[in-house]
Amino acid sequence: MKKATKLVHGGRHAVHPPKTVNLPIARASTVLFDSLSELAETQKLFDAGERIATYGIVNMPQRNAFEELVCELEGGHRAVTVPSGLAAVAVAILAVVKAGDHVLMVDSVYGPSRTFCDRTLARFGVETTYYDPLAGGEAVGALMRPNTTVVYVESPGSLTFEVQDVPAICRAAHAKGAFVIADNAWGTGLYCPVMDYGVDLVVQPATKYLGGHSDVILGAVVANERAWPRLHEAARDLGQTASPDDIYLMVRGMRTLAIRLERQGAAALEIARWLAKRPEVKRVLHPALESDPGHALWKRDFKGSSGLFGVELQPCSKEQVAALMDHCEHFGIGYSWGGFESLIIPANLRHGRKVRPWDGGPLIRLHIGLEDPADLMADLDVAFARFRAAA
Numbered sequence: 001m002k003k004a005t006k007l008v009h010g011g012r013h014a015v016h017p018p019k020t021v022n023l024p025i026a027r028a029s030t031v032l033f034d035s036l037s038e039l040a041e042t043q044k045l046f047d048a049g050e051r052i053a054t055y056g057i058v059n060m061p062q063r064n065a066f067e068e069l070v071c072e073l074e075g076g077h078r079a080v081t082v083p084s085g086l087a088a089v090a091v092a093i094l095a096v097v098k099a100g101d102h103v104l105m106v107d108s109v110y111g112p113s114r115t116f117c118d119r120t121l122a123r124f125g126v127e128t129t130y131y132d133p134l135a136g137g138e139a140v141g142a143l144m145r146p147n148t149t150v151v152y153v154e155s156p157g158s159l160t161f162e163v164q165d166v167p168a169i170c171r172a173a174h175a176k177g178a179f180v181i182a183d184n185a186w187g188t189g190l191y192c193p194v195m196d197y198g199v200d201l202v203v204q205p206a207t208k209y210l211g212g213h214s215d216v217i218l219g220a221v222v223a224n225e226r227a228w229p230r231l232h233e234a235a236r237d238l239g240q241t242a243s244p245d246d247i248y249l250m251v252r253g254m255r256t257l258a259i260r261l262e263r264q265g266a267a268a269l270e271i272a273r274w275l276a277k278r279p280e281v282k283r284v285l286h287p288a289l290e291s292d293p294g295h296a297l298w299k300r301d302f303k304g305s306s307g308l309f310g311v312e313l314q315p316c317s318k319e320q321v322a323a324l325m326d327h328c329e330h331f332g333i334g335y336s337w338g339g340f341e342s343l344i345i346p347a348n349l350r351h352g353r354k355v356r357p358w359d360g361g362p363l364i365r366l367h368i369g370l371e372d373p374a375d376l377m378a379d380l381d382v383a384f385a386r387f388r389a390a391a
């Protein structure tokens with residue numbers, strides 16, 4: 001079965017009569033049992049690892065459906081639900097580190113993940129070294145220490161869209177016994193099957209493409225068999241859970257993930273090609289463009305491209321950037337991305353880069369939604385006229 005089909009039907013077997021297409025929402029702290037023997041029997045099954053609910057914090061139907069679905073998407077063994085993408089980052093890392101360990105973190109990582117390492121992980125005696133997103137397996141292997149337990153990848157990188165050699169990095173990390181964690185927000189398992197390349201734990205900020213409608217914040221961590229016992233323990237010990245209403249919206253969004261990504265990816269590529277020819281644009285940062293430095297790796301490892309990319313403008317003033325972005329008809333100004341609507345925002349590298357700082361011109365980020373790409377290009381055409389007028 002193809003992933004697109006799995007995304008439509010996964011998790012639905014948990015439906016009890018009446019048989020509705022979507023799962024009923026069970027809001028629960030307490031789960032009731034008919035007798036002590038049923039309680040004991042359920043507890044026994046739970047302890048043996050069955051997906052059976054003893055209490056509202058575990059194995060409720062919405063959660064089971066979501067975890068099953070995200071597991072199918074990423075090609076993992078088991079998954080846990082967490083309340084945000086950033087929680088997924090934290091839980092995945094905490095699952096496999098201990099005091100005295102060392103983490104190799106890609107320099108182009110999502111900013112708040114970086115802060116988590118520098119602030120919270122450091123407080124628990126875990127040291128982080130940042131590495132070049134363009135580093136191959138050998139260079140990453142050379143940075144590994146005897147106490148390196150995590151090599152973290154995010155490809156393409158946040159805001160600057162560098163593509164990493166994930167299979168080679170996995171080989172280097174595994175040769176020295178480390179776990180590989182991947183943030184797979186951009187491609188998702190549909191376009192970048194990182195677990196096939198050896199990744200042990202996938203961080204999925206479901207807030208973005210999986211939800212797809214800008215109305216829910218949620219995350220998941222998916223583990224292979226090797227990492228599952230660690231992840232399972234960490235998520236339980238850290239009390240990770242999420243509301244069934246949010247998970248309902250998430251599962252509903254995921255049913256249409258494949259078609260949304262296909263349409264948004266195609267529109268984004270069309271707009272990226274159009275932008276690359278504009279005189280106001282110095283460079284488009286989109287790995288599916290033949291001119292992109294990451295294109296060869298992207299072509300080898302990805303099955304498609306999504307709707308998020310960067311644009312380096314020609315040297316210009318802050319006022320010109322504001323003139324470009326203010327008053328767009330179809331592009332909203334706002335954080336996050338992955339919804340059905342288009343967004344435009346200056347790329348904010350305020351979390352800093354250590355190894356590969358951005359040394360280009362003004363950088364902006366576009367997210368292409370489900371609008372007709374012709375309308376979006378017309379909107380940008382007018383925006384560029386404002387941009388030129390503000391010079």
Ligand SMILES: *Cc1c(COP(=O)(O)O)cnc(C)c1O
Nearest residue numbers: 084085086110183185205207218
């Ligand atoms: C948005 C994002 C996150 C965090 O997700 P939240 O649900 O907003 O916490 C993590 N990683 C990447 C790459 C993201 O873009």
